[in-house]
Amino acid sequence: MTQTAEQITDASRLPSAEGLRRRALRHPGHWIGGAVIVALLALLVRSFATGNIQWAVVGEFLTAPTIIRGFVWTLLITAAALVLGIVLGFVFGMMRLSANPVMRGTAALYVWIFRGTPVLLQLLIWFNIALVFPTLYIPGLIDAKMVAVVTPFVAAVIGLGVNEGSYLTEVVRGGIQSVDRGQVEAAHTLGMTPVQTMRRIILPQTIRMILPVLGNSAAGMLKFSSLAATISMTEMLNAAQRIYFINGAVIELLFVCAIWYLAGTTVLSVIQYYLERHFGRSTVVGARPSRGLRSFFKTREA
Amino acid sequence: MTTAVRTVGIRKSYGTHEVLKGIDIDVAHGEVLCILGPSGSGKSTLLRCINHLEVPDGGYAWVDGQIIGYALRGDVLQELPVHQLRQQQSQLGMVFQHFNLFSHKTVLENVIEGPVVVRRQSRDTAIAKARALLEMVGMSAREQAYPAQLSGGQKQRVAIARALAMEPRVMLFDEPTSALDPELVGEVLEVMRRLASSGTTMIVVTHEIGFAREVADRVVVMIDGEVRECGPAQSVLSDPADPRVRAFLSRFLTETPTITTSNSE
Numbered sequence A: 001m002t003q004t005a006e007q008i009t010d011a012s013r014l015p016s017a018e019g020l021r022r023r024a025l026r027h028p029g030h031w032i033g034g035a036v037i038v039a040l041l042a043l044l045v046r047s048f049a050t051g052n053i054q055w056a057v058v059g060e061f062l063t064a065p066t067i068i069r070g071f072v073w074t075l076l077i078t079a080a081a082l083v084l085g086i087v088l089g090f091v092f093g094m095m096r097l098s099a100n101p102v103m104r105g106t107a108a109l110y111v112w113i114f115r116g117t118p119v120l121l122q123l124l125i126w127f128n129i130a131l132v133f134p135t136l137y138i139p140g141l142i143d144a145k146m147v148a149v150v151t152p153f154v155a156a157v158i159g160l161g162v163n164e165g166s167y168l169t170e171v172v173r174g175g176i177q178s179v180d181r182g183q184v185e186a187a188h189t190l191g192m193t194p195v196q197t198m199r200r201i202i203l204p205q206t207i208r209m210i211l212p213v214l215g216n217s218a219a220g221m222l223k224f225s226s227l228a229a230t231i232s233m234t235e236m237l238n239a240a241q242r243i244y245f246i247n248g249a250v251i252e253l254l255f256v257c258a259i260w261y262l263a264g265t266t267v268l269s270v271i272q273y274y275l276e277r278h279f280g281r282s283t284v285v286g287a288r289p290s291r292g293l294r295s296f297f298k299t300r301e302a
Numbered sequence B: 001m002t003t004a005v006r007t008v009g010i011r012k013s014y015g016t017h018e019v020l021k022g023i024d025i026d027v028a029h030g031e032v033l034c035i036l037g038p039s040g041s042g043k044s045t046l047l048r049c050i051n052h053l054e055v056p057d058g059g060y061a062w063v064d065g066q067i068i069g070y071a072l073r074g075d076v077l078q079e080l081p082v083h084q085l086r087q088q089q090s091q092l093g094m095v096f097q098h099f100n101l102f103s104h105k106t107v108l109e110n111v112i113e114g115p116v117v118v119r120r121q122s123r124d125t126a127i128a129k130a131r132a133l134l135e136m137v138g139m140s141a142r143e144q145a146y147p148a149q150l151s152g153g154q155k156q157r158v159a160i161a162r163a164l165a166m167e168p169r170v171m172l173f174d175e176p177t178s179a180l181d182p183e184l185v186g187e188v189l190e191v192m193r194r195l196a197s198s199g200t201t202m203i204v205v206t207h208e209i210g211f212a213r214e215v216a217d218r219v220v221v222m223i224d225g226e227v228r229e230c231g232p233a234q235s236v237l238s239d240p241a242d243p244r245v246r247a248f249l250s251r252f253l254t255e256t257p258t259i260t261t262s263n264s265e
Helices: A028-050 A055-062 A065-096 A101-115 A119-127 A152-177 A181-189 A194-231 A236-247 A250-279 A291-297 B043-050 B082-089 B107-117 B123-136 B152-164 B182-197 B209-215 B233-238 B243-253
Strands: A135-138 A142-145 B003-014 B017-028 B032-036 B058-063 B070-073 B076-079 B092-095 B170-174 B202-205 B218-223 B226-232
Touching (some): A055 A250, A065 A101, A065 A152, A065 A236, A065 A250, A101 A152, A119 A152, A119 A194, A152 A194, A181 A194, A181 B082, A181 B092, A194 A236, A194 B107, B003 B043, B017 B043, B017 B058, B032 B043, B032 B209, B043 B058, B043 B170, B043 B202, B092 B152, B107 B123, B107 B152, B123 B152, B152 B170, B152 B182, B182 B202, B182 B209, B209 B233, B218 B233, B226 B233, B226 B243
Parallel strands (some): B032 B202, B032 B218, B092 B170, B170 B202
Antiparallel strands (some): A135 A142, B003 B017, B003 B058, B070 B076, B218 B226
């Protein structure tokens, strides 16, 4: 290793290719840096293990019925608000690109309002909407007191869903615009109507492109659903708070929540991986998932 | 021979730049017309005006009894509703320079898309016909492949099959070999040659002078948005009257594969 490199000036003295071994460049810095970080992590783990946390209490409440019930509500809010947000995102995203200026303007207004105000504020407004409209009356359909219709669950779903929809509107618009113009022209020369072109050619390619963003949305929604705790919705965080107000185990219950949220987002990212693989099957890269992921998820080769 | 396609005084401008200055051309049934010309001469725009991918500013295209994109009412060209326009467009097969295969669909799905969705044929009928067409263009073995897994020449042959699946009255080719690696040009031209000999009416915008000489019944040379020369392939290509056409063609004909050794620096 310390042998000095020799310089050969005479080409006839160059060694033949056979019998030459190759030696990779060493990276001692990687080992030093890695060791430092591992040491720091070990200290961190030790601090938490010996800190003022009763891990037994965390374990005890991890599967408490109240917490589980709260987590189910969290999942319900997440799923419903996500569906609402995606539907609104696609509807308004397509309207944003409409040839009709009224459509475009309406979609722009929607984005401006709901992306421009805090989602917590929107939740509070939806929850108190009965102050503006005491009754909900749609001829032939509904005639009811608003407070009876807009329960905390409904307010949370509408609030989070409508807010998410305003972000996804822009995502969908960008996705549609990134589909190659030639795809649309090819559809037109085959005689496909605008609706057929959108549904069969543009949207499938848009979905493939925006799936990573939708994955982000899903994970974000799972976490933002905790905001519903402020409008007396007994989702998981609210349930945890109710418990620690009584028993005082604040950090323990917050850790319980953290564990469940992490479990939820982990499952979501696995789902996202499979969805991306499904929609990416037409791309060369997508058709062959990388070896690392394949062995990680232990999937069979298609 | 009866006229299959006629363009009547087609004009098109982008801003102040006039790309087409009133183009009148005729194509007979079963005829192969090649449109040649330098880049920016407007030949692709003309093709795209014929199938209304570009809307002409003046004039119109007529194909087999129909004015494309309009209904003639007295002296008014009334714009057609979009579904009627699409109906007309579906009768004009278009092959693009950049293939434009639907990237999320397999080869077979690409070819049956039009017949199933637009013509409302049964899937089985469409698949049977698609397989025959893929056989014809030599792509049977790859019917389950996605476009991203094909070479340029393969993509273009699939694109030709996709256009043919609609049983069009005319096939339009917009520089079908310009985006291909040189060694892949031949396979696409071979398919087009066979198509021409089967009596298909074809309008081909191309830089392949050799193909035009061999296959075209007539050749049109466009320069700066005008038709400068039009006639039988042999006479136009070997003895053009217009001096600018002569200059354009000579530049092409001297591009014989001689190895240049100018990179001596």
